[in-house]
Amino acid sequence: MSLAAHEIAKLDRQLAKKGEDVVLRGQDAPDDGSQDLTLRAFVRGYKPDELSGGINQGDSEVVLSPTGLTVDPARLGGLTVGGRYRTIQVANPVRVGGEVVRWNLWITG
Template identity: 30%
Template sequence: MSHHLEARRRTILTRGRPMTLRRERAGQAALVVEVTGFARAYRPEEFQGGVQANDQQVEILNDEIAAAGWPAPPGNPDRLVMDGRTSTVKGARPVYAGAELIGWSLWVNG
């Protein structure tokens, strides 16, 4: 395992909390996966390209998504439930360690 993956895993597990990623599918059961992640508000200098004051960036690992067979990437209109609040996933940026996909940086609103 790469040093980058271990450092990211340690940060997320230390700073993170349980969250639920949910994807509704017409006529089928919703896809649901429990993940651990941490959220941070965007800084004022990051308010560009559609980022709004109530948006957050959420860091999660790819481990839980891959283990659940979640069809990556997370994205709109997926929902992320954290601390009892539901947010809409507006976008997701993959995080790599070399060629290995190790996580996702989600842009959420709500």
């Protein structure tokens, strides 16, 4: 197993245990939910010392695994967390050996 595959598997196990379901929706997807994708994610609010560079109280950081992602999160419009639709501001991939092993998202709304 490659290091990247190992890191993805480790993240997937943690998301299964401690993550929550979120629903991803593309920028141009219809509101009927026909193109929505439900995945597990870690969602947390930013700490006071992290509020800078446009990050505000109420914004959140989301960690997604690349497992099951059929689109680039940077091209997504937003996601629903706890029944509330949130807009993706930034989607940063984390790579190991050139392969994406996780996505860190900044969401608002």
